[in-house]
Amino acid sequence: MGRRKIEMKMVRDCNSRQVTFSKRRNGLFKKASELATLCAAQVAIVVFSPGGKPFSFGHPSVEAVSQRFLNEDSKQNANVDEDDGVQNLNEELTELLKQLEIEKKRGKELEKAIADQSTCKYKKPISQLNEDELMDMKTALEALRENLKSHIKDIEASSSLLLLNKATKGSDN
Known part of the structure; x- marks a missing residue:
């Protein structure tokens, strides 16, 4: 089962809509993190779930980016520059996400190996x-x-x- 193109229209089923929201929200936040890391960009995203619950992602923070956007003051812009600690944490997060993906793949391989070993040679009575x-x-x-x-x-x-x-x-x- 590969990826397929999904028609862009509202998902009618409530449960499917929630699952779609969660997956797409995580993908959106991951892309925003990558954009911030690769381009040293300041990013802020605020999303409300179908149930009305707010979710946010910001680099260096949602507050800092929103203040910069609202104030549009050049002095404020200079003060919001990314400090080394935040950049290091972002790089560490990216590395940990890579390691997590590697471990997930390894876990799937181990589960498959365990399943292969547990099968009996003689399936018949x-x-x-x-x-x-x-x-x-x-x-x-x-x-x-x-x-x-x-x-x-x-x-x-x-x-x-x-x-x-x-x-x-x-x-x-």
Whole structure:
């Protein structure tokens, strides 16, 4: 499923409208952040949700940009210049967003790998397996049994050593 062109008209369904609003708002804020970072632009966006809840994004802040816009005073414009701390935070945010996207992709890959490993080789009931499949299953089960026996022996040996160690420490006191 790829992207497709969406006709520009109001979304009628209330739930779909809310989802569309959230996704588009996040995309709009991300683009504004990129514009501020790449071009050292001062950006302010104020959006009201269909439910009337306000959302805002501003760089360096909504207040600073709106004051500059409302005052249009050259002295005010010079004082609103971006300071290094805000620029550093914006760069850090951009880097963290990149890392978040990488981790999301990694998480999807891990989920897929886990799903691939959890699938059973034999999807049919035992009564429907042919002779070759039954022999393969028998071999796999025997290998599993031997592996379990080995682990049990290791656990018993570790347990014995722990008991011996406790007994030795108890007799020292």
